[in-house]
Amino acid sequence: MAEFKKTNAKVYAKTTTIQSPDTIYWKKLGVPTLVKEFGAIDYIDFSPVEPYLFAVTASVRVQIYNPVTKLVVKNITKFQEGAHGGSFRKDGNLLVAGDDLGKIRLFDVSSKSILRFFDGHRAPVHRTFFNADGHHISSFSDDKTARYWDIATEKHLSTFAEHSDYIRAGCTSPVSPNIIVSGGYDCKINMYDTRTKEKVLSLDNGCPVESLIFLPSGGIFISAGGTSVNVYDALAGGRKIAQLSQHHKTVTCLQLASDGKRLISGSLDRHVKIYDIATYQVVHTIVNTNAVLSLGVSKNDDTLVTGMVDGLIAIHRRDGDDREKEESDKSMSRRSKGRLRYENIFESSDAKITEFRHDKIEQFDRMLKKYEYNKALDSVMIPIVMGQHPEKTVALIKELIRRKGLHRALAERTHSFLVRFIGFVVRYIGDYRFTPTLVDAANILLDVYEDEFSKFAGTEVGKMFLNLSRRLKREEQIINDFQEVQGLLEMISAAADVRQHSNDEDDKENVLLKEFEASSSAQKQAVINVD
Structure with a gap:
């Protein structure tokens, strides 16, 4: 049996600040x-x-x-x-x-x-x-x-x-x-x-x-x-x-x-x-x-x-004096070197037994192994995971989409779960790291509950769907604005390239003209010398 491949919950590195x-x-x-x-x-x-x-x-x-x-x-x-x-x-x-x-x-x-x-x-x-x-x-x-x-x-x-x-x-x-x-x-x-x-x-x-x-x-x-x-x-x-x-x-x-x-x-x-x-x-x-x-x-x-x-x-x-800390660090390093020297004497006669450790498997991965998609989604929709590790929630949603199991995981859900899920999508859909996955998840959610929107009218779930609709429209407007800005920048860049190219051509013409004038003057001087 092939070994189970764990879900890749990619953790994005934070931008580091240079400390002066x-x-x-x-x-x-x-x-x-x-x-x-x-x-x-x-x-x-x-x-x-x-x-x-x-x-x-x-x-x-x-x-x-x-x-x-x-x-x-x-x-x-x-x-x-x-x-x-x-x-x-x-x-x-x-x-x-x-x-x-x-x-x-x-x-x-x-x-x-x-x-x-x-x-x-x-x-x-x-x-x-x-x-x-x-x-x-x-x-x-x-x-x-x-x-x-x-x-x-x-x-x-x-x-x-x-x-x-x-x-x-x-x-x-x-x-x-x-x-x-x-x-x-x-x-x-x-x-x-x-x-x-x-x-x-x-x-x-x-x-x-x-x-x-x-x-x-x-x-x-x-x-x-x-x-x-x-x-x-x-x-x-x-x-x-x-x-x-x-x-x-x-x-x-x-x-x-x-x-x-x-x-x-x-x-x-x-x-x-x-x-x-x-x-x-x-x-x-x-x-x-x-x-x-x-x-x-x-x-x-x-x-x-x-x-x-x-x-x-x-x-x-x-906290304390830096010089005292440096001196204490130096003395500690001298002591540790002395201990290492004595430990190396007996190192050759000691046999080290490596400890066997099992790889930790996340709860949602254990559920995926059993094809329990509902429980796997429940395990990442708790506040502590959604708030502190949203990348795990998005990674599971992406895996369920790949397995074509998100439809089944979202079907027949309670109102409280739908409120949490839609709230998560609304909160993180503007994050460039999660946008593609959450847009697909939003489309699947709308497909699953397309025939039940009338039941949600006036409820908290209905309000959340309206919030999702407004959020998607706002994201669409932002994308259009960025595309307009990108077009303007490309036009400016193209104009600058054309201007630079024309300047280069003018420089080449000036150089050729100067070379022609120099050669002409040389020929005239040669004729004068012959005469």
């Missing part, structure tokens, strides 16, 4: 740890010094986390109303934050005690930052003003009231202690010099400004507004260098990574995009569980934290 070094680098951050806070995450900031603690501002508190243990090490709760914009000084010893009452508090990180209290704003203060010298603070408020404060005296030295709407974004220059940039909901970005106490630059961002950040050089700043990220050259009068439009919802936050060589943006579309500053191209994308309001990254890129609108923070932590 950036993708490999950022994927090492691994699966995030989710921590629930007490409200929407307003701001996240990392300490610039080891162990790179990060402060999460949410609700009426600022909580400081250890990135390794992912636990709270400091809890600052000295706020009567909502806290905003808790940020570290460059030495990591001080932290400043605003609140909904317009107050600004300066804290000692180690003791959590209030060192300074700044009062002057008349509306919530959403962003506060230390200036480059570490002795002054800049604040940005909903009272449409930006203020410049002296830490030693607790007095504000300058007030800038150039905006006509809330100021929700701001930043300070990393190289000059006197340069402040503010961004408001009036779509304006203003730059101030605290020495002259005047506005030195103003430009229209086109959308309400949600976040601002300087590059380490201090000559370029970046804004987030609407669905785009804009890059401006401050030294060239605010000229726009680039516009990055990679999000489809409002961009809420910006941060720098890899010593200022990478830009990170977070958006309400749940995506975090990482850009190469040199080319402004996206090098990696991280998808979160909810809309992103804030994000922070440690100085050594080992920890990335995103804060979401539902109060969750996602802590992405790089």
Whole structure:
């Protein structure tokens, strides 16, 4: 008896994506740890010094986390109303934050005690930052003003009231202690010099400004507004260098990574995009569980934290040190080589018995061996097979068509089976891998139930047949459109070939003409020489 030939359920290879070094680098951050806070995450900031603690501002508190243990090490709760914009000084010893009452508090990180209290704003203060010298603070408020404060005296030295709407974004220059940039909901970005106490630059961002950040050089700043990220050259009068439009919802936050060589943006579309500053191209994308309001990254890129609108923070932590892994891999390889050397000594005297294994036969193949076509079709029409392995379902349908057994397998079926079968055909008939087989299957199904369409009127099966009819018409229209496009492309290609051919002929004629002229001139010269 001939051996049974199994059904060839061809698995089509998926298109592979080339992973860039950036993708490999950022994927090492691994699966995030989710921590629930007490409200929407307003701001996240990392300490610039080891162990790179990060402060999460949410609700009426600022909580400081250890990135390794992912636990709270400091809890600052000295706020009567909502806290905003808790940020570290460059030495990591001080932290400043605003609140909904317009107050600004300066804290000692180690003791959590209030060192300074700044009062002057008349509306919530959403962003506060230390200036480059570490002795002054800049604040940005909903009272449409930006203020410049002296830490030693607790007095504000300058007030800038150039905006006509809330100021929700701001930043300070990393190289000059006197340069402040503010961004408001009036779509304006203003730059101030605290020495002259005047506005030195103003430009229209086109959308309400949600976040601002300087590059380490201090000559370029970046804004987030609407669905785009804009890059401006401050030294060239605010000229726009680039516009990055990679999000489809409002961009809420910006941060720098890899010593200022990478830009990170977070958006309400749940995506975090990482850009190469040199080319402004996206090098990696991280998808979160909810809309992103804030994000922070440690100085050594080992920890990335995103804060979401539902109060969750996602802590992405790089797993271990690559150098330690390489050293451990090398030591393991040395040990394994030693074991192999000793095992090879006894290998010649050992007899290896190969284990006999039976080839696994799919359930539908077992049914086909018994010519039970109905049961074979039932075995591949279950949700787990149709959803995860549609190629198996299509392979069996193709085999039944080849055996001329699909008519019998589809006859006298229940309404629930017909709904499943037609739904499968409608879902996958547009897939180029399955189209020929499923078109034949649809024709056979219509032949089997041609005389019973009147029974299906008003039922779920009847609705599915109507869906199938509409799907087939849509596929026919798509094919016709593609044929029209193909005809146009062929005409364009033919015209290009004719033009190229005519150009080649003209070139040949020019060459022959030049050769004729050259030969004529040579003959004339020869006649002159003879004379």
